Amino acid sequence: MKKLLTAFLLSTIPGLLLAQNSDYNAELADSLGADDYGMKSYTLVMLKTGGVNIEDKAKVDSLFRGHLDNIGKLAAEGKIVVAGPLEKNENNYRGIFIFDVSDKEEVAKLLLTDPAIKEDLLAYDLYNWYGSAALPVYLETHSKIEKIRP
Template sequence: MRSVFKLLALMLGLNALACAALITGEDKAVSESTYDAALATELGADDYGMRSYVLAILKTGPNDASITDEAKRKELFAGHFANMGVMAEAEQLVLAGPLDGKMQRRGIYVFNVKSIEAAQELIKADPAIAAGIFEVELHQYYGSAALMAIQKTHTKIQKKKIG
């Protein structure tokens, strides 16, 4: 869990730096020795190494407290994790992880889609969301295109599967 928070903090920090450069109007060329045009194209990066995503914040839903049957909750969460796996395999889900639960915020998704509407279609398949255990808040998000490389790296370091 700490690694998810460290990754999220790093991601937000990189985005803050990139946005600060955009706001100040700096248009500095990156050293040709570090820029990889093929990788930038593969990851869908713009000239700043960024791209658009949709950020989803999963919050405690209206039915969370009322679904008390342990077997039912286990089934819904198994479907929740399976759905995340399907979306990750299809490169629609770039990043996912739990939050601390404060202010009813339970987790995040970063979707590789262009619109809120496309993200809404993806979350319809999640049984925990459909059952009301979670509700979802969606936002347009502009972040590092390097996020697209997370899944490839994660599969190399994951020893056990979740769910």
């Protein structure tokens, strides 16, 4: 009897550990493209200092204004779900983007719509990234808490 009880417990515990979440919303998961773990693939972009050094401050300002405007446009289209600068660092990384696009070729084309990248003021590295499928919906909340838009 003891062996039977032990065998039963050992066979059911893994199933209990993997039990479904009682808060699970299949419709929401499907609408966000989530897998069984609530995750999905994105493309992480590490922005870094580009190969050109532009001395004309007005031109640099114009390129960065276009850079920020392009981020807003891509976010409004649902392409970029995270964007932000990094502090100075030894790798010359300047910022990150997370695209709700898993195809790196498509992301590379979208990046060329950024004037700072197009002019090589900024360069980039692309990585596949696996994260929460809920990431895109945080932007709805962010727009309600940002007092000043860049």
